[in-house]
Amino acid sequence: MEKDKKLTVSQQRVLDELIAFQREHGFSPTAAELAQRLGFRSPNAAADHLRALNKKNVISITPGVSRGIAITSMSNEATAISLLRSLVDGDEYAREHAIAFLESRGVGA
Known part of the structure; x- marks a missing residue:
């Protein structure tokens, strides 16, 4: 992580959570x-x-999506698995989160 992107103790705590x-x-x-x-x-x-985490590119936030926080350091595979688990579990926001994931990678939903 670049020097200007170093996380504060509080930011690291939020990321860990x-x-x-x-x-x-x-x-x-x-x-x-x-x-x-x-x-x-x-x-x-x-x-x-x-x-602050979004500004430092540690996470991305999809505007207008309740659960639109994605950790940018997570691999595509880990993110896809997380989305699939949400879909299977019937999370009410899983569909819009999956669409945002696909769109962020240039794939139409």
């Missing part, structure tokens, strides 16, 4: 879920950290 949530559930948390898991008083605190 994002990774843990995705491994547990097979999809990304909402900002509110992330705030709750991290003990933040407001989803805005989590959103601020997410914006």
Whole structure:
């Protein structure tokens, strides 16, 4: 990671929690879920950290998608497996997340 892209302790904590949530559930948390898991008083605190991680290209955020947080360091295979698990589990946002994944790779849905 480049020097100017080094994560703060708080940002690393948020990233670690994002990774843990995705491994547990097979999809990304909402900002509110992330705030709750991290003990933040407001989803805005989590959103601020997410914006900083997005700016540093550690994650990508798909606008208008509730669970549109993707960890950019995850391989395409790991992301695809996560999306498939969400689809199989019937996650209500899995379809739009899968469409966003395909579109981000230039594949029409």
